[in-house]
Amino acid sequence: MTDLLTNSRQGELGDFLRSRRDKLTPKAVGLPDGRRRRTPGLRREEVAELAGIGVDWYIRLEQGRSVSPSTATIDALARALRLSRAEHRHLKELTANTDRRAFVRETVPPAVRRTVERLNLPAYITGRRWDVLAWNEAADEIFGFSQIADADRNSLVTVLTKPASRRLFGxxxxxxxxxxVAQFRATHDLWAGDPAFRDLLARLRDGCPEFAGWWEAHDISGVAAGHKSISHPKKGRLKLEYVSFQANDDPALKLVIYTPV
Structure with missing residues (x-):
């Protein structure tokens, strides 16, 4: 399983690099357009030149072959590809030599669960695969977690594949x-090839027509605070601000809290 996850992660690394290269133009990085290009974006040799690394070495990296880039090389690639902070961090994580075992769904410690249940504001806890693991009554009144089958109680499955969510967000x-999807991609790439993550992707592809195009774009976004506006069938129009926190008991657990605006 470890070799499968490592090879799959290297494949995602290559796809991520290609997706960023394809989105850049010579003009954007100060290079002449030159002759007509068969495909959009920069050529591999142009990225290698901008990063100050060997072309053959960069090709190996894009092909998902086993290489161990230094921190300086990763930073140079990030500059050459004009990566955002979240994308730069993702590149570092993809190239880290981290062994991973098969995914096991997280368990919420009792004290953490009780704390969430006692909060007056809507709050819930998700795991690495975005499974909803615990919630309080205020969150249940808005999102109806208790009415969702356990196998479907996943933020991505709920929002992307359920017609009720499309109506909720309008x-x-x-x-x-x-x-x-862009936020989840950052986690998925580190677990690529794991059966639990493959199963989730299959559900999203089957249940959301838009998903395949978003996934192919390989966009990466960091998790940050934000706002949501929803049309609740009973509560009417709700404007909410949300923030998220990692649990010290298990950093894989993420606590999300909503505040009315």
Missing amino acids: TSWNDVARRM
């Missing part, structure tokens, strides 16, 4: 869903 659904 015209903002597309932006909300696409942002969630």
Whole structure:
């Protein structure tokens, strides 16, 4: 399993680099356009030149072959590809030599669960795969977690594949869903090849027509505070601000809290 996860992560690294290269133009990085290009974006040799590394070595990296870039090389690639802070961090994580075992769904410690349940504000806890693991009554009144089958109680499954979620978010659904996919991609790439993550991707592809295009774009976004506007069937229009925190008991657990605006 370890070798499978490592090889899959290297494959995601290559796809991520290609996706960033394809989005850049010579003009954007100060290079002449030159002759007509068969494909959009920069050529591999142009990225290698901008980063100050060997072309053959960069090709190996894009092909997902086993290489161990230094911190200086990673930083140089990030500058050459004009990566955002979140993308730069993702590149570092993808190239880190980290062994991973098969994914096991997290368990919320009793004290953490009780704390969430006692909060007056809507709050819930998710795991690495974005499974919803615990919530309080205020969150249940808005999102109806207790009415969802355990196998479906996943933030991505709920928002991307359930018609009720499209109605809940209305015209903002597309932006909300696409942002969630970009945030989740950062975690998925580190667990690529794991059966639990493969199963989740299959569900999202089957249940959301837009998902395949978003996934192919390989956009990466960091998790940050934000706002959501929803049309609740019983509570009417709700404007909410949300923040998230990692649990010290288990950094894989993320606590999300909503505040009315």
